[in-house]
Amino acid sequence: MGNSSWKPKKSPKSLDMTEENFWLMKSEPNAYSIETLKNDEVTLWDGIRNYQARNFMRKMNKGDKVFFYHSNCKPPGIVGLMEVIDLNIIDPTQFDKDSKYFDPKSKPENPRWDCVKVKYLSKSDKILSLPELKNLFSEDELLVVKKGNRLSIIPVQNDTAKILLEKI
């Protein structure tokens, strides 16, 4: 449960009507879990190799809230909340030959992949399971949790986000 009393921020950037305040990002807990983030406190959301997901990260603002979703596990669902604290960071793993995210087609003079930095806010007492999310999400939002969908980042509408915040 979050202790916070934050509100959707009113920064100068929010004059931009395309601003999104809430997002959902997926990670397999085997690869990176909410517990790991809690220990790390801060992490780079690197390794995203899907253009649409990358483009969503490019639309993020500092202070945006992100629902952390555990995928490919039992049970899948939202397990916590984090906050975007830094933007437009070149993903270092694309140039790391030892990384599973190494991209030989990406050149340092023209990097293909970038990402955001997030910080831990809270871990849910109880997982918000996929069946529950299917009832709460709009059609667009369901795209991220659809079977076989490779999109791992999606904007969450404010109305949906308010409901989710009550439940995590």
Add this chain to the structure above:
DNA sequence: GCCAACGTTGGC
């Protein structure tokens, strides 16, 4: 620039 083949994701 089409599209068939292929690889990956991820719930079930």
Add this chain to the structure above:
DNA sequence: GCCAACGTTGGC
């Protein structure tokens, strides 16, 4: 382990 639903690749 199955397989639907995608994104990517590459021959033409």
